[in-house]
Amino acid sequence: MYTRILVPMALDHDISGHTLQVAKALCASNGEIIALHVYESPQGSVxxxxxxxxxxxxxxxxxxxxxxKLEDLPDVRPEIVKGHTSRSIIDFADAKGIDCIVIGSHKPGLTDYFLGSTASRVVRHASCAVHVHRSS
Structure with a gap:
């Protein structure tokens, strides 16, 4: 069981409801679940x-x-940060002493066939346990 679980949430995907369920199953009775959205500011010519x-x-x-999205889940603490998605997730987890990240993965492109690109970067670079939930 984990005591500090981070659930990254892309607000435009429906994976987060499932990843929150996985996080609850993995969370110790005295544990904390933090839902994180990374807001990427418009880049380039946009x-x-x-x-x-x-x-x-x-x-x-x-x-x-x-x-x-979290109004019916009072035991989940929402956080929102600005930055690059995978890097911000990893930095947030390191700074807050997260011991597990539960991340969803959507249908990947050819370069990231088994995991979505954000999930694959988090898996490769996170210093804590990472559980990946694949959407059906």
């Missing part, structure tokens, strides 16, 4: 066309979506 207010509103909207 960022030229967006003013600061639009980017801030996008972050606020992501925060609201996270709250709504």
């Amino acid at each position: 960022s030229v066309y967006l003013d600061e207010a639009t980017v801030k509103e996008g972050f606020k909207q992501a925060h609201r979506m996270m709250q709504k």
Whole structure:
């Protein structure tokens, strides 16, 4: 059983409900589950066309979506950070003393055939246990 479990959540995928169930099954009775969404700011040429207010509103909207997704799960603590997805998940886990990451994986592309690209990077670089839940 794990005492500090991190569940990365992509707000545009439906995998997170299943990964939260897996996290609950793996969590010790005195454990904590943290749901993390990494907000990636618009990059490259897209960022030229967006003013600061639009980017801030996008972050606020992501925060609201996270709250709504977890409203029926008061025992799961929501967190949202800005950054690159896989790197931010790994850095957050290291900084917060996470002992297990439960991450979902969607249908991968050819370069990451067995896991999705974010999941595969987390598996390769995380310093704690990682459980991957593959969506059906």
